[in-house]
Amino acid sequence: MIPATFDYVRPASVDDAARALADAGEDAKVLAGGQSLMPLLRMRLAYPDALIDLDRLDGLREIRDDGDAVVIGAMATHHQVIGDPLVREHLPLIARATETVADPAVRHRGTFCGSLAHADPAGDLPAVALALDAVLLARSVRGEREIPAAEFFVDWMTSALEPDELLVGVRVPKPGTGWGVHYEKFHRTAQAWAIVGVACAVRRSGDTVEEARVALTNMGPTPVRASGVEDAVRGKAASREAFQAAAGHAAEGTEPPTDLHGSAEYRAHLASVLTARALSTAANL
Numbered sequence: 001m002i003p004a005t006f007d008y009v010r011p012a013s014v015d016d017a018a019r020a021l022a023d024a025g026e027d028a029k030v031l032a033g034g035q036s037l038m039p040l041l042r043m044r045l046a047y048p049d050a051l052i053d054l055d056r057l058d059g060l061r062e063i064r065d066d067g068d069a070v071v072i073g074a075m076a077t078h079h080q081v082i083g084d085p086l087v088r089e090h091l092p093l094i095a096r097a098t099e100t101v102a103d104p105a106v107r108h109r110g111t112f113c114g115s116l117a118h119a120d121p122a123g124d125l126p127a128v129a130l131a132l133d134a135v136l137l138a139r140s141v142r143g144e145r146e147i148p149a150a151e152f153f154v155d156w157m158t159s160a161l162e163p164d165e166l167l168v169g170v171r172v173p174k175p176g177t178g179w180g181v182h183y184e185k186f187h188r189t190a191q192a193w194a195i196v197g198v199a200c201a202v203r204r205s206g207d208t209v210e211e212a213r214v215a216l217t218n219m220g221p222t223p224v225r226a227s228g229v230e231d232a233v234r235g236k237a238a239s240r241e242a243f244q245a246a247a248g249h250a251a252e253g254t255e256p257p258t259d260l261h262g263s264a265e266y267r268a269h270l271a272s273v274l275t276a277r278a279l280s281t282a283a284n285l
Contacts, residue, residue: 003041007050014060014139017052018166022141024050026163031055032075035102035110036118052166060168063087069171071137074114078107090174093181093201097128100183103191116152117167119159119222122193124185126153127223131199131215134172138165146171153222178210179203182281184274185217188261194218195261196270198226198250200278202238209233209242212279219271220255228252229275238283240276247276 007024011017021028029048031037040046054060060075063084070086078098081087088095094112101107101115101124115125116136129136129149136152138145138161145165152160161167185197197217203210212233214226228249236242256267 004044004047006048008053009050010053010056012056014057014166014168017054017057018139018141018164020050020052021166022164024052028052028163030117030166032114032117033077033110034114035106036114036120054166066171069173071169071171072112073169074111074167076112078102078110078112078115079104081112082107091132091172093132093183093199094125094128094172096181097124097183097197097199100124100185106191113167113170116170117159117161119153119157120193121153121156121220121222122218124183124194124197124199124217127197127215127217128183128199129170129172130223130225131201131213132172132175133213134170136167137169137171138162139168140165144168150225156221175201175203178205180282180284182278184278184281186270186274196256196267196274198271198274198278200275200282202233202279202282204238204283207237209236209238209283212282214250214275214278216250216254216271216275218256219251219267220257224254226250226252226271226275229279233279238285240280240285243279243283243285244276247272247279250275 009020027049031053060073062073082098134149136147181201185194194217199215201213212230214229216224229246232246250271251268256264258264
């Protein structure tokens, strides 16, 4: 199909982009990599009055050290994120999960922050941002705003961004030493969306689990933090048996969808199985 007509704006600065977005009103869309937006436009599932193209904003492609955190700019591509030394050193869970996104062509054009702003609960990266307590950085003509990942994803493909706000980056705290990480997902075919995914980080002290972070992909209208699992393993000896038992809490408080790929019950079972695997791998068992 051919997209509906729209005005096209290609600003030269972040301030210009924020101004253009404010002027365009509620029926505007922001274009970064376009790997999620363009299919929606072609199918007329989205029909904005204006499209704000960020391609000229090279400053937003930066990935930088911010002391106790790493800041990923809104125009940094998946490919850039995967290969970045700061990400690989301090945020290996992001690197590992981003490697599973779609295919090389999409990863060379799609952006990390664009995936977060798209807020698709079947996307791999929102759950990772939630597990790592990331903070999303929004800009508008009214100023800047920081939005914790726990508050950013509010409903199916709906974020906390206001209509005039532009996502300019994400700040991810460096977890520090002693963490093992893993991203486990099940999908029917290569490059397909996850039927269920699990983002997991485990910090051990000897044989004891000091802390665990677990977030689930596609187990509700937003990514879900599996707090029941985290509580069940905290302070316990790291073992496959303990992780298997803890993983039984994975589906608690979730709202898994039923669709052509599986029932809600099937997804709940998958969440338990994949969580046990992710915990064991992250703990190096």
